Amino acid sequence: MATEDARYRESSQFKQWSFSHSQLAALREDTNAKAVSSISERLSERLVSGTGAPSGATSLPPSNNASNANTPDPEGSSPSLPEFLTAAEESTLVTFYVSELLRAGDHAEFSDEIKATAAVLFRRFYITNSIMTYPPQEMLIVALFFGCKAEGAFPRISDFLKTFQREHPEEILAGEFLLFRGVRFSIDVKHPFRALRGAAMELRSLGDIDSKRIDDAERRARQILRFSPLMTDAYFHYTPSQIMMAALSLADRGLAERLIQATFHYVQPQTESEANTPAASGTSGGDGQRSKPPTEDQATIVGSYIRDRVLGTVEACRDLLHKELPERREHWADRKMYKAHILPLRKKLNKCHDPDRWNLVELQRQTREQAAKKADSDDEGAGGGGRKSVDDDAAVFGGDLSGPAATKRRKVGQVKLEDPFGGAL
Amino acid sequence: MGASPLVAYPTDALRQHDPFKRQPLSTNTSANGTPLLPGPGRAQQAPKSLDNLEQMNEDEKRKYVKGKKLGEGTYANVYLGHSRSDPTFKVAIKKIKVQKEYQDGLPPDAVRELKYLKELHHPNIISLISVFSSKDQNLNLVLELLPLGDLEMLIRDVERVSYGAADIKAWMGMLTRAVWFCHDNFVLHRDIKPNNLLIAADGEVKLADFGLARSFADPGHKMTSNVITRWYRPPELLFGARHYSGAVDIWSVGMVFAELIIRNPYLPGNTEVEQISLICRQIGTPTEENWPGVTQLKEYTVPSQVFPVQKKDAYMARFGSVGVEGVDLLAKTLILNPKNRITARQMLEHKWWHMDPKPTRKEDLPRKSGSEADEKAANDLKRRAGQVGEEPDRGSRVARKLDFGAAR
Numbered sequence: 069m070a071t072e073d074a075r076y077r078e079s080s081q082f083k084q085w086s087f088s089h090s091q092l093a094a095l096r097e098d099t100n101a102k103a104v105s106s107i108s109e110r111l112s113e114r115l116v117s118g119t120g121a122p123s124g125a126t127s128l129p130p131s132n133n134a135s136n137a138n139t140p141d142p143e144g145s146s147p148s149l150p151e152f153l154t155a156a157e158e159s160t161l162v163t164f165y166v167s168e169l170l171r172a173g174d175h176a177e178f179s180d181e182i183k184a185t186a187a188v189l190f191r192r193f194y195i196t197n198s199i200m201t202y203p204p205q206e207m208l209i210v211a212l213f214f215g216c217k218a219e220g221a222f223p224r225i226s227d228f229l230k231t232f233q234r235e236h237p238e239e240i241l242a243g244e245f246l247l248f249r250g251v252r253f254s255i256d257v258k259h260p261f262r263a264l265r266g267a268a269m270e271l272r273s274l275g276d277i278d279s280k281r282i283d284d285a286e287r288r289a290r291q292i293l294r295f296s297p298l299m300t301d302a303y304f305h306y307t308p309s310q311i312m313m314a315a316l317s318l319a320d321r322g323l324a325e326r327l328i329q330a331t332f333h334y335v336q337p338q339t340e341s342e343a344n345t346p347a348a349s350g351t352s353g354g355d356g357q358r359s360k361p362p363t364e365d366q367a368t369i370v371g372s373y374i375r376d377r378v379l380g381t382v383e384a385c386r387d388l389l390h391k392e393l394p395e396r397r398e399h400w401a402d403r404k405m406y407k408a409h410i411l412p413l414r415k416k417l418n419k420c421h422d423p424d425r426w427n428l429v430e431l432q433r434q435t436r437e438q439a440a441k442k443a444d445s446d447d448e449g450a451g452g453g454g455r456k457s458v459d460d461d462a463a464v465f466g467g468d469l470s471g472p473a474a475t476k477r478r479k480v481g482q483v484k485l486e487d488p489f490g491g492a493l
Numbered sequence: 494m495g496a497s498p499l500v501a502y503p504t505d506a507l508r509q510h511d512p513f514k515r516q517p518l519s520t521n522t523s524a525n526g527t528p529l530l531p532g533p534g535r536a537q538q539a540p541k542s543l544d545n546l547e548q549m550n551e552d553e554k555r556k557y558v559k560g561k562k563l564g565e566g567t568y569a570n571v572y573l574g575h576s577r578s579d580p581t582f583k584v585a586i587k588k589i590k591v592q593k594e595y596q597d598g599l600p601p602d603a604v605r606e607l608k609y610l611k612e613l614h615h616p617n618i619i620s621l622i623s624v625f626s627s628k629d630q631n632l633n634l635v636l637e638l639l640p641l642g643d644l645e646m647l648i649r650d651v652e653r654v655s656y657g658a659a660d661i662k663a664w665m666g667m668l669t670r671a672v673w674f675c676h677d678n679f680v681l682h683r684d685i686k687p688n689n690l691l692i693a694a695d696g697e698v699k700l701a702d703f704g705l706a707r708s709f710a711d712p713g714h715k716m717t718s719n720v721i722t723r724w725y726r727p728p729e730l731l732f733g734a735r736h737y738s739g740a741v742d743i744w745s746v747g748m749v750f751a752e753l754i755i756r757n758p759y760l761p762g763n764t765e766v767e768q769i770s771l772i773c774r775q776i777g778t779p780t781e782e783n784w785p786g787v788t789q790l791k792e793y794t795v796p797s798q799v800f801p802v803q804k805k806d807a808y809m810a811r812f813g814s815v816g817v818e819g820v821d822l823l824a825k826t827l828i829l830n831p832k833n834r835i836t837a838r839q840m841l842e843h844k845w846w847h848m849d850p851k852p853t854r855k856e857d858l859p860r861k862s863g864s865e866a867d868e869k870a871a872n873d874l875k876r877r878a879g880q881v882g883e884e885p886d887r888g889s890r891v892a893r894k895l896d897f898g899a900a901r
Contacts, residue, residue, distance in 0.1 A: 075678070222597065248599060249546060253607050255608050256608050
C-alpha cells in the first residue's frame with residue numbers, strides 16, 4: 069500500500085465501476101438489448117394471453133405501432149410491440165434524471181457528498197439495468213435515500229417522505245434493496261471534494277499566488293464538481309483527483325498547471341516524517357497526513373513522461389466536464405428543452421417499460437409472497453433460541469423502552485437463552 | 494494522482510471480488526465484465542425470466558452451500574458454508590435479519606459493514622468473499638471462516654490457556670496493523686474489543702464487525718459520541734465529544750492490550766459514570782492542565798476527588814510482564830488527551846516490537862480448538878455492534894441506545 073494509486077486500485081470504485089469508453093458503451097448496449105428482448109417477451113405473452121397489462125400503459129392501439137420502424141421484430145410476428153428506447157436514448161434520459169436528482173437533493177438540502185453519492189449510485193444502477201426495466205423517477209428518490217445511508221446518515225423514512233411529499237414508505241423502501249443489489253453492494257463512492265480543498269491549500273502554500281485568485285478558482289471548481297462529473301461519465305473513467313484537476317483547470321487553467329508543475333518538481337525532503345505527499349494527489353481526497361511513498365516511486369513521479377500523461381488525462385477529463393458545465397443546470401430544467409427532447413422519450417418509455425417490474429411496490433409484494441411460500445426453508449432445523457432477538461432489537465433501536473423494570477425483565481429472560489451476549493441496555 | 498496517474502481500466506469490473514488468491518468459484522461474467530447470459534443448467538430451478546440483476550444474484554447464491562447454523566443472534570444468523578464447486582473451501586455465511594423494529598429500510602449495521610468490508614483488504618481484517626440476497630430479501634454476507642474463536646476466549650480461559658509476552662506481542666502486532674490499515678484508509682472502526690478479534694485457522698488475528706464503522710468526518714462535521722462498547726470507550730466519547738479521530742480506536746487498542754496482560758477487563762465500568770470514575774482513578778482525572786479544553790465537552794463530569802495522571806512505575810507494577818518498552822507503548826495509548834495519544838502508525842514504529850522476546854509465530858500461538866471455538870466465533874459474528882459478551886450478571890454494558898438519526 070505504498071502509493072495512493074495502489075490504494076485506489078483496491079477500491080470497489082476502481083475494481084467494479086471503472087471502465088474504458090468502449091467497455092462502458094458495450095455494457096450499455098448489452099443492457100439495452102437484453103431489456104428489449106425480455107420486455108418484448110413479457111409484453112408478447114400478455115398480448116397473446118389477452119390479459120393485457122395491469123396499467124393501461126402497455127397495451128397499445130395497433131395503429132400506433134404500425135408506424136414504428138425500428139421495432140425489434142426479426143420475425144415480423146409480433147406487430148403490436150412498442151418501439152423501444154435505444155441505448156443512447158437511455159443515456160440521455162439517465163442524465164436528465166440525474167439533473168432531477170440533483171435538484172431534489174438541493175431541495176432537501178443534502179450535503180455535496182450525499183447528492184454526489186446518490187447520483188453516482190443512480191448512474192451505476194442504470195449501467196446494468198435498463199431504464200425500461202426499473203422506473204427512474206422512483207429510483208432517483210431511492211438513490212437519494214440510500215445515498216444518505218451510504219454516506220453514514222440514516223434518515224427516518226417518515227422525514228424523508230415529508231421532504232419529498234410521498235405518502236407510503238414502501239414507495240422508497242421497495243427500491244432500496246434493488247438499488248443496493250444493483251450496484252453490486254459497492255457503496256463507498258470516492259469523491260473529488262476533499263482533493264479540491266487540498267489543492268487550494270497546496271496552492272496557498274506556494275506563497276506567490278494572489279489568494280483571491282485561489283479562492284475564486286476553488287469556488288468555481290467546487291461548483292463544477294457539484295454538477296459536471298455527475299452529469300457525465302467522469303466517475304467511470306477518471307479518478308477523483310483527475311476529476312478535481314480537470315475542474316480546477318476549467319476554473320483556472322493556470323493554477324491547475326502550476327499545481328501539476330509543482331507536484332512533479334516535488335523535491336524529496338530530508339527527513340522521513342516531513343515527507344507528506346501533497347494532499348492534492350489524494351485519490352480519495354487526502355488530508356495530507358499520510359505515509360510517504362518509497363523513494364523509487366517518488367523518483368518515477370517526478371519524471372516529465374508521467375507529468376505529460378497526467379496533463380493529457382486531465383485534459384481529456386476537462387473536455388468531458390466541459391460538456392456539462394454548471395450553467396447547464398438551467399438547460400436541463402428548461403421547459404422548452406424538456407418538451408423538445410425529454411418528453412418524447414418519456415412518452416416512448418411509457419409504452420415500452422417492463423410490465424413486471426415497473427411497479428416497485430407490487431414487485432416487492434410479489435417477491436415477499438414467493439419468499440413466504442418458500443417458508444424460509446434455509447432457516448429450518450435451526451433449533452430455537454432466537455425468539456428473544458426481536459426484543460433485543462427493540463432494546464437497541466426501539467424508541468419505547470418501557471423503563472428500567474422492563475429492561476431488567478428482558479435481561480433475566482435472556483440468561484436462559486443460548487445467546488448470553490446481547491445484554492439489556 | 495500518485496505514481497501512475499493513468500488508471501488502467503480493470504478487466505474484472507462487475508465481477509464479484511474474491512480476496513482470496515485461490516479461486517475455486519466460477520464467475521458469471523466475461524473478461525470485459527459483461528454479464529453473461531444464463532448458461533444451460535444454471536437457471537434450472539430459478540423462476541423464469543430473471544433479469545440481469547436477478548440472474549447475477551442467483552449465480553452468486555448458487556456458488557455456496559449453506560450448512561448448519563452456527564449461531565443465532567439479534568442482528569444476524571451465522572451458518573457454516575462451503576463452496577459448491579470445492580467443498581473444502583469453507584466459509585461463514587452471515588445472514589442479516591430483517592429487523593422489525595427498524596422501520597427505515599436496510600439497517601445501519603448492515604450498510605456500514607458491507608460498505609467497509611467491501612473496501613478493506615488486509616490480512617488482519619476479516620475478508621468479505623461475496624454477498625447475495627436470499628428470496629426474502631435478506632442480505633447474506635459470505636465471510637472467510639475464522640474457526641479458532643476470538644481473543645476474549647483465550648484471555649478468559651485462565652485455566653486451560655496460558656500465554657506470555659511473546660504471544661501478546663504477536664496478537665498486538667496483528668491488531669495494530671489492522672487498526673493502522675483502517676485509519677490509513679480513513680475508516681474509524683469504533684468497536685474494538687477482544688471478542689471482535691477473531692482467530693483464523695493459522696492463528697492470524699482478524700478484526701471483524703464493522704457495524705459501527707464510519708469514514709473520517711470532514712473537519713467541523715459532527716459525529717455521534719455514542720459508539721464503542723463501554724469498557725473500551727475513551728474519555729472523549731464518555732464526555733460526549735462530537736468531533737474525534739482515530740484516537741478513539743487507539744484507546745480501545747490500549748484497553749485490549751491491558752486486558753491481554755492482566756487477563757481481565759482493565760476498566761469494567763457498569764455505567765458510564767462508573768466508567769469515567771474508573772478512568773480517573775486508574776489513569777488520571779482529565780483536567781484543563783493535562784487536556785486543554787476538556788472541561789468544555791458537553792458531558793464533562795468527573796469525580797470531585799482529582800487523581801493525578803499515573804506515573805510509569807504504577808503501570809510497571811501492574812503491566813510489567815511486557816517489559817519497560819511494552820509498558821511505555823501501553824501508557825502512550827492511554828494518554829487522556831486524544832491529541833497527544835499515540836497514533837496507529839506511531840505504534841507500529843515503537844521500539845517494543847524489536848525488543849526481546851520476539852513475537853511468537855502465528856502458527857505457534859496458543860489456541861483453543863473444537864466446537865467451542867466455532868460457537869464462539871459464530872456468536873461474535875452475529876452479535877450486534879456495541880455489545881459486550883458474557884457474564885450477563887455483570888450488568889448492562891451495551892452501548893447506549895444508538896440514535897442513528899441524530900448524527901452520523
